Amino acid sequence: MKILVLNCGSSSIKYQLFNMTDRKVIAKGGVEKLGMKGSFLKHVRQDGQVVVFEGEILDHKIGIEYILGILTSEKHGCLKSLEELDAVGHRVVHGGERFNSSVLLTDEVLAEVTKCIDIAPLHNPPNLKGIKAMDELIPGIPQVGVFDTAFHQTMEPKSYMYGIPYALYKKYGIRRYGFHGTSHRYVSKRACELLGVDYSTQKIISCHLGNGASVTAIKNGVSVDTSMGFTPIEGLVMGTRCGDLDVGVVHFIMEKEEIGIRSASTLFNKHAGMLGITGISSDMREIEMAKANGDERATLALDMYNYKVKKYIGSYIAAMGGLDILIMTGGIGENADTTREGVCSDLDYLGISLDYEKNKGFRSEGIISTPESKVKIIVVPTDEELMIALDTEQIVLGGNKS
Numbered sequence: 001m002k003i004l005v006l007n008c009g010s011s012s013i014k015y016q017l018f019n020m021t022d023r024k025v026i027a028k029g030g031v032e033k034l035g036m037k038g039s040f041l042k043h044v045r046q047d048g049q050v051v052v053f054e055g056e057i058l059d060h061k062i063g064i065e066y067i068l069g070i071l072t073s074e075k076h077g078c079l080k081s082l083e084e085l086d087a088v089g090h091r092v093v094h095g096g097e098r099f100n101s102s103v104l105l106t107d108e109v110l111a112e113v114t115k116c117i118d119i120a121p122l123h124n125p126p127n128l129k130g131i132k133a134m135d136e137l138i139p140g141i142p143q144v145g146v147f148d149t150a151f152h153q154t155m156e157p158k159s160y161m162y163g164i165p166y167a168l169y170k171k172y173g174i175r176r177y178g179f180h181g182t183s184h185r186y187v188s189k190r191a192c193e194l195l196g197v198d199y200s201t202q203k204i205i206s207c208h209l210g211n212g213a214s215v216t217a218i219k220n221g222v223s224v225d226t227s228m229g230f231t232p233i234e235g236l237v238m239g240t241r242c243g244d245l246d247v248g249v250v251h252f253i254m255e256k257e258e259i260g261i262r263s264a265s266t267l268f269n270k271h272a273g274m275l276g277i278t279g280i281s282s283d284m285r286e287i288e289m290a291k292a293n294g295d296e297r298a299t300l301a302l303d304m305y306n307y308k309v310k311k312y313i314g315s316y317i318a319a320m321g322g323l324d325i326l327i328m329t330g331g332i333g334e335n336a337d338t339t340r341e342g343v344c345s346d347l348d349y350l351g352i353s354l355d356y357e358k359n360k361g362f363r364s365e366g367i368i369s370t371p372e373s374k375v376k377i378i379v380v381p382t383d384e385e386l387m388i389a390l391d392t393e394q395i396v397l398g399g400n401k402s
Contacts, residue, residue, distance in 0.1 A: 002026075002084055004071075006064070007091040009129030010122065011035065013063045017071060017078065017371040018042060020391040025385075026078045027139045031063040041066045048110065051381065060126065061133035068137060087142040088134050088252050089392030090129045091182070091384065094120035094148035096173060102150065103132055103393040114146065119173060119230070144392040151181030154222035162230075176234075180208045184216040187329045187380040187388040190390045193324065194365070195376060203320045205313055209339065210330035211239035211282060215309060217316035220400050226321055227312050230234050233269055236308050237301075239282030242272035244360035277301040283341065306342030313343070317350060323338060326352060329367075335363055344377060351375045352361050 001020040004015060004140050014030040015198065029043035039057040044050050053070070055126060057063045062332070070326035072079045078083060096116040110131065117124045131143055152160075160176040168174050184206045192199040204218040213236045216226040227235030237243040247267065254264050275282040280290050280303045290298035316322045332339050337359050344354040351374030359368045 001393055001396075002079070003084045003087050003389045004085055004088045005069075005087055005091075005136070005388045007385075008060055008126045009034075010126045011263065013060065013067065013130065015067050016385045016389075018386070020110075020393050023386065023389070029070075031057055031066060033057075034063055035059060041070065043070045043076075045076055046078055047158050051257070059133075060129040061136065064130065064133045067099070082138055083139065085141065087144065088395045089144045089287070089388040090127060090131055091148070092145040092389060093123035093148045093179070094179070095145070095149050095153075096178065097153065099145075099147050099150050100153035102144055102146040102388075104395050104397060105145045109145065119177075132159060140392065142392075142396045144395050145390075146182055146388040146391050148179045148181050149253050151185045152176075152178035152216070152223045152226050155224060155226070159225045174230055175230045176226070178214070178216070178223065178227045179232045180212070180214045180226075181217070181223070182207050182384045182387050183382040184214075184218065184223065184226075186327075186384060187238075187327050187382050188216075190217050190380050190383075191325050191327050191376075191378050193283075195367075195378070195380065197324070198397045202324045203322050204327065205316050205323060205327045206327040206329065207309060207313070207333055207335075207343070208330040209236075209309070209328065209333035212241070213238050213309075213330065213332070215312040215316065218318055219320045225316060228394055236312065237277075238273045239306050240270050240273045240275045242268045274301050274305065277304065284336055288338060302339075302342065306339060310342045310347070313347070313352075314350070323350070323352070326369075326375055326377045328377070328379045334381050335377055338360055340368065340377075340379075351376065 003018045003020055011034045012030055012032050013034065016025050016028040019026050028045045029041060031041050034217045035058055040054045042052050057066060058338035068082060071077050071079060092113060094116045097114045113124060113128060124233060124235055127159050128196040162174060164174060183210055188204050188206050189199055192202060200221040205217060206216045208214050212232055214226055214228045219222045233241045235243050250264060274287060275281065278287055280286060280298060287298045287301060291302055328340050340359055341356065344352055353370045354377055355368055356371045362382060365379060366382055367376055367378050
């Protein structure tokens with residue numbers, strides 16, 4: 001079975017083609033600068049060769065046409081024809097309260113996803129454009145939606161409700177939804193597989209640390225709390241997002257700076273976080289270099305970042321009544337040993353003991369806690385695309401999604 005996984009953003013389309021016989025990626029790439037001058041498709045063949053095609057890629061349909069064209073091309077492709085393609089799996093950011101698992105994309109489902117545009121105006125529209133384009137280009141091909149929010153639909157009201165008038169929740173659906181659900185689901189299951197333990201009995205904290213970042217508490221196989229909220233801006237200090245913030249600060253800045261809602265949204269989403277604090281970059285590698293050169297604001301930003309992750313870990317241990325596994329994933333979690341050290345240091349009293357020597361330079365999959373550590377600290381590279389492909393395969397074949 002061959003499955004194409006698509007992640008359609010406002011100005012990009014990322015793709016991976018899986019052969020589900022061995023779960024291997026046989027081609028991948030992406031369209032960048034969609035609808036802009038200088039748009040191009042970057043394609044990585046199965047043999048690792050990279051090819052780049054420039055062109056006027058004006059919209060999602062044209063972008064996906066380019067992708068299907070390269071996948072079936074005699075020189076660079078890996079499909080003899082589109083008939084070899086069995087299904088398409090889509091990353092869909094927001095499923096609201098309606099979806100707690102991945103689903104076959106029917107007209108009824110798409111109508112529900114469309115209703116979520118109000119609460120995901122930046123993400124759901126391009127997701128829907130990709131789905132529609134694929135339906136037009138290969139009519140009748142099975143398409144599956146895998147929602148970022150679905151994994152967190154197991155949270156109880158005490159976890160997801162805000163302290164606002166209940167009528168506003170009922171009227172607008174204002175509550176904690178959480179994101180990165182596909183990643184948290186994949187790495188938590190993979191960690192239990194690597195450790196040889198029963199997923200349904202473990203207390204797990206998953207730290208997805210990248211430019212966007214979130215922490216999730218998983219108890220007995222279900223999400224019980226997560227740091228992102230109604231939108232992906234809540235929670236940790238991130239690359240360009242502020243994270244948790246007193247709503248009074250928003251009003252104060254808008255008044256003092258004489259800016260409107262749109263400008264305030266841009267400020268807190270695009271110009272805050274690590275970029276805003278350091279004034280240097282949102283890239284942790286550049287911030288680490290600045291710290292090494294004595295930059296005080298870089299040092300402050302890194303201290304804030306680590307402290308916030310550590311604080312969430314502590315709160316989730318309290319919420320779950322203990323911890324068995326602590327997972328580090330995402331670009332920073334998988335590669336930044338100094339961040340992992342900053343987060344995990346001085347937590348021995350909670351049974352979390354980092355092996356500092358093993359952690360140093362660790363860039364693969366495996367345990368980085370000491371043999372004596374009660375809690376297993378484990379690095380698990382995330383693979384959201386594989387999770388989407390697996391869900392798609394199960395749904396198309398008529399099985400129940402795990």
